[in-house]
Amino acid sequence: PRHFAIVPAAGSGSRMGAVRPKQYLPLLGRPLIHHALATLCAAPAIDKVFVVLSVDDAEWARHDWSALGSKLVPLFCGGATRADSVLGGLRAIADEAAQSDWVLVHDAARPCLASWHIDKLIRELAGEEVGGLLAVPVADTLKRADEQRHVVETVARDSLWQAQTPQMFRYVMLRRALETAREVTDEASAIEMAGLRPRLVQGDATNLKVTYPLDLHLAEWILHNRRG
Numbered sequence: 001p002r003h004f005a006i007v008p009a010a011g012s013g014s015r016m017g018a019v020r021p022k023q024y025l026p027l028l029g030r031p032l033i034h035h036a037l038a039t040l041c042a043a044p045a046i047d048k049v050f051v052v053l054s055v056d057d058a059e060w061a062r063h064d065w066s067a068l069g070s071k072l073v074p075l076f077c078g079g080a081t082r083a084d085s086v087l088g089g090l091r092a093i094a095d096e097a098a099q100s101d102w103v104l105v106h107d108a109a110r111p112c113l114a115s116w117h118i119d120k121l122i123r124e125l126a127g128e129e130v131g132g133l134l135a136v137p138v139a140d141t142l143k144r145a146d147e148q149r150h151v152v153e154t155v156a157r158d159s160l161w162q163a164q165t166p167q168m169f170r171y172v173m174l175r176r177a178l179e180t181a182r183e184v185t186d187e188a189s190a191i192e193m194a195g196l197r198p199r200l201v202q203g204d205a206t207n208l209k210v211t212y213p214l215d216l217h218l219a220e221w222i223l224h225n226r227r228g
């Protein structure tokens with residue numbers, strides 16, 4: 001089977017408090033999204049990298065993506081939610097993707113994706129029927145609280161993981177799952193709702209999601225020290 005990457009990048013980034021969508025915030029002299037796209041395009045196992053942009057995205061065309069080569073394909077078919085954007089991407093590549101081809105969905109907001117993350121994910125899931133995702137074991141003790149913030153219980157963390165991306169599933173299963181479950185925050189939840197069981201592949205904390213301004217500084221530090 002072939003491997004296609006889909007990068008949803010049609011969000012507005014309102015939690016960053018920035019006017020600009022976060023995928024275009026500058027990070028080491030490049031738009032934030034450039035970093036993950038470069039890693040995906042450089043991965044020998046990945047055949048093509050589709051970026052799903054908002055239909056009214058005005059910024060993509062202002063940057064130079066030529067260094068990323070011919071694997072990169074922008075699609076202006078983003079939706080109202082992340083799941084809609086991914087589904088739009090899946091529909092757009094229907095002619096190209098066979099049912100059992102793999103789709104790796106990666107957040108534009110995770111710039112520190114490393115080549116070993118991709119290699120490990122593909123290697124460990126190669127024999128799986130459904131697919132799975134990168135994840136890290138939860139390190140903190142977790143508390144559930146009531147509305148007054150009094151602790152109701154301590155949640156045993158031993159079997160808890162934080163979901164990351166890429167999340168890698170068979171084309172047809174992912175498309176069917178997302179067509180049924182639209183209100184999900186990641187692809188794995190849609191797959192679970194379809195009664196299937198994604199497998200976790202242990203990644204690491206460097207693959208962080210840029211949500212708040214501090215995350216941008218952490219991402220810069222991680223990328224800078226990886227290069228140096």
Ligand code: C5P
Pocket residue numbers: 007008009010011012013023052078079080081082083085086106107108109210211
């Ligand atoms: O907002 P959040 O950090 O959860 O967004 C995760 C990813 O989903 C980002 O890459 C964002 O651009 C993308 N997204 C999208 N379409 C939306 C909302 C979010 O492609 N409507």
